[in-house]
Amino acid sequence: MKLDQRETVRRKNLLADRETLLGLYREMLLIRRFEEKTAQMYQMARIGGFCHLNIGEEAAIVGTISSLRPEDYVYSNYREHGHALAKGVDPKAVMAELYGKETGTSKGRGGSMHLFSAEHRFHGGYAIVGEALPIAVGTGYAIRYREKPEVVMSIFGDGATNIGAFHESLNVAKLWKLPIVFVCINNLYGMGTAVNRASAVTEIWKKACAYDMTGERVDGMDVLKVREVAERLVEQARTEHEPSLLECVTYRYKGHSMSDPDTYRQKDEIKEWQGRDAILALGNRLKALKMLTDADIERIDQEVTAQVEEAVTFAEESPEPDPKDLYRNVYVEERR
């Protein structure tokens, strides 16, 4: 079977593909449990700095990133723990990075906002809003340069769509026909500012019109819908070199960062979104399809929780960077 045929089949049969469905479920739960633990460890001061959680956004994250291949790239922002996990980065290395340990994804130099894994082509978390989009463009250009069948996924928030770098990037992505899927995680707020107080157009996907680019909006609380659209757009990028803008409408259950008092949102609004929880919903759906039992759910939760515990233990036990290495890696030492 040719590659693209296989893709098509996989897409068509998503609801019949138990393995994939369970994989999506497990992945989302891993992110949830990982982030809950992160919050706890932050409160215990094992983790420092700014810390932004993905809780609530798991469907948007897993639905998009799971549609990529290992050789595809992800560029993200500072709210990227789950993005790294979904791209396959080891939870141990992620937690160790949050702890600032030498075994972390970035050797403890980056922290929560700067996870990275060359091996997984998770090309990093960037803490300046919009900054990673032009960089994603460059990797897209390199793919075309080398004529590789690869794709770049560039992930950012709703707030990032109002900054100049967004505009510059989408324009050249289309102009140069780069294999990039721009994913906007629209969680309705950029810090304390609701989308309609920051953006003249509140449906982010519509901004694609200015670049004659495919724009789509999807319910970011439904992992299957996200996956379906993402697969299509990734395919379009890979085979037709047509970039696109995908808006996933979702919600962060927690504050902007661990230090956000979150006074700008109504309790009811938060409750309402939690009522549509993507993990619960997929669980229920799979139960209805008889693909999952309550016992399975319990078991997966235990496994995932164990994985997170293991990550914490690993992080706890890992060594701190050696102060003697402070100046290492300011520059690349060897010439190639």
Add this chain to the structure above:
Amino acid sequence: MKLDQRETVRRKNLLADRETLLGLYREMLLIRRFEEKTAQMYQMARIGGFCHLNIGEEAAIVGTISSLRPEDYVYSNYREHGHALAKGVDPKAVMAELYGKETGTSKGRGGSMHLFSAEHRFHGGYAIVGEALPIAVGTGYAIRYREKPEVVMSIFGDGATNIGAFHESLNVAKLWKLPIVFVCINNLYGMGTAVNRASAVTEIWKKACAYDMTGERVDGMDVLKVREVAERLVEQARTEHEPSLLECVTYRYKGHSMSDPDTYRQKDEIKEWQGRDAILALGNRLKALKMLTDADIERIDQEVTAQVEEAVTFAEESPEPDPKDLYRNVYVEERR
């Protein structure tokens, strides 16, 4: 008659309004003759630095700027000699600025790219592409802050619509309901780069869609059409605080700047556009309407040419800045 009624009447009767029509004609011709003289003086090294001419773009310039009132603001770029003239700045002061004289609009400190007149609310030429758009936004905000019935016109090139500042500015102009008309002088090239090699969307007006903003395209070689649309958009900005993006499609007959060898354009293309010359066209039309005779045309040309000569004489005879004043105006000295 109330102000806005008067406006409406004036607009409706444009073709019957001989005075206005002759004014437009004279204004365009002034820019043409002024720029021809500028080129000549540049070649004679009376003018230095970078020098960008408006020849060919007179209809777009005069059609838009003539729709403003004296109390309205214009923000422009480095190709702004004609913009300043159209806003009422004295040709003598403009030419003196090109000469770098103390009597220039910017006391000889700015030069060709930095004309300015507070009195005429010509709020300056800026030499960084896109830089003036966010500044125009600020003046728009001040107008709303003070609840004044004023408008800002922000003028830039096609090339400027691909830079981040364009995006940021249009978004907040719409979001905050600012009285701004964004005018894109689309002369088909940004330096040596044709629009379709720089912009994913080649019809610039369409970029307004990303801000849910009025976007219009007009033939920038027809001063009456430009004036008609511009009046409407200026009115909309003034009374409804609705910003807009107006694309005037036009052509610069000369190179990007005085030092551009202009090897990237076909001679035929240049000829074709010159064949649609806006000044000639309006002259012929007014002759057909019996509003103008060949003798009138000759006389106006003589008057305008004399005005330009007078500007040159003034510039020639004006004093250079005093070297002792080098450090003047780095800071505002007095406290208010």
Add this chain to the structure above:
Amino acid sequence: MPVLTIRDALNQALREEMLRDESVFLLGEDIGLYDGSFKVTRGLYKEFGERRVLDTPIAEEVIVGTAIGAAMAGLRPVAEMMTINFILVAIDQVVNAAAHIHYMFGGGIAVPMVIRAPGGGGHQLGAQHSHSHENWFAHVPGLKVVAPGTPADAKGMLKAAIRDDNPVIFIENEGTYAVKGEVPEGEHLTPLDRNEVKREGHDLTICAHSRMLVVAMDAARELEQEGISAEVVDMRALRPLDMAPALASVRKTGHAITLEEGWRSFGIGSEIASRIYEEAFDDLDAPVARIGSAEVPAPYNKRLEKITFPGKADVIVTARALLGRN
């Protein structure tokens, strides 16, 4: 006199100026409804409304540009950069526009505006959120640059900055918002171009600004106990750079340390030191010692971060070495 934190002193300055002058307004990200990332603008949105406390999108070029354009139309905007790191996406507006407009338009128009921005490191925020670059701004003619380190100066300089007719870069520091001190009530104005001795001493001179002023004062107290008398000169006025108090001090002590939070090379200290050498060469008993941060992108790890940014211990060790008292 009331004792306030720097945070509250700044808040007071903003409020007083807004009450005094209707042309003063604030703009920035989350400064209004959210009450400010670091709560410097707390309560002002409620009191003055959204016209005068304008929440913006995340679009720094348009924040700075809006301030410039509003200033050119007669208002007195005070823009907040959520942290100074974000000014990097708007630096063209700051330098090529705000700083140069008055001069390049022949003095035809003024740009009376303030950009407030907290800088500095030490909070495990990593490479992209820990640097200040005040030396960049201090390099640019047309800008005024100040970096106060006490609550009284924070209030007095912010009020003066708002009334100044030039663009002023007003550098705050996350690490000093909670610093407390006496603050004069009401009309308290501190000149933007005047540095001053904050602590007298006779053995050596420490020049420092912003959070490093606090560190220098701490170090000086501790040095006192080992018999070293350090004079601390607050370099709060970085452009124009008022060297008079530092020079007078060095002429007296013969020894100088420059202390800054940023990277040492091409930093604030290199200019201050050069000026000291140029104008007090014969009074110096030893080369000026420059202390700055380690020349690395700020690491997240707490231990590494701690040895990256200068602290009291660095000042003490340097002071001893300078005076040959190891």
Add this chain to the structure above:
Amino acid sequence: MPVLTIRDALNQALREEMLRDESVFLLGEDIGLYDGSFKVTRGLYKEFGERRVLDTPIAEEVIVGTAIGAAMAGLRPVAEMMTINFILVAIDQVVNAAAHIHYMFGGGIAVPMVIRAPGGGGHQLGAQHSHSHENWFAHVPGLKVVAPGTPADAKGMLKAAIRDDNPVIFIENEGTYAVKGEVPEGEHLTPLDRNEVKREGHDLTICAHSRMLVVAMDAARELEQEGISAEVVDMRALRPLDMAPALASVRKTGHAITLEEGWRSFGIGSEIASRIYEEAFDDLDAPVARIGSAEVPAPYNKRLEKITFPGKADVIVTARALLGRN
């Protein structure tokens, strides 16, 4: 050895590296079809095609970002800023991304790229087109910054920069493109971290880079005639800043001038001077004299501009004064 202009030496370097390594590509505004604003890339679009000579929109953030992202995927981009002034709209990409990525990602990835950009004034281009800010870049760990002033170095350093695995800011100067000199053919590499004496002398040391190197050499020739022997140290390597030749020279001459085209305060000279004081204090017979441009936004008027930027006469007058020979 062939004699080339700096313009052609740069062109040769680009061409040779593109021929040598398929991963090298160029990007920038009007560098291709238009052959480059200053014709440094002349002929390369024709020879290598648009894949390897990429014309971009006017969107500097995306130019620098594209270079970074391509470098992170294994290419070796050489980005041109039409002039260095435009880098101000992309400075976040340069500093917060390019410079920091390698460190903040724990060494996990390299960013081998070059940003070429002509800076400098003197062409009546006014306040927004005449400044270089090389001190800003030289301040930032993670960047390498070079500013050659001869055709041979222009070629050798550009080739070395392209092969370097770090982001390199390669500063050119409009005023030197036509400067001629001998240029070794083929494999000629000049280290990025080595400064050198370009002219020997024993009375005083002049430290200069880029166009000011040319001015310094001119001045030295003229000083010779009045019996002053000036040693000229080329400070082409600004970060890492190689001080060894300058220090050795000052130890010999006892007098130093720093010469730069940018504003003096917080400039290149303040760091160089500070280092000289720190490491050759006892060898100095007088304070280091720093020459830079007048601290004004560059004026358009020719006469004013002429007194704004430093020239040969300033060096000569300063040299005489330094040696007490007025």
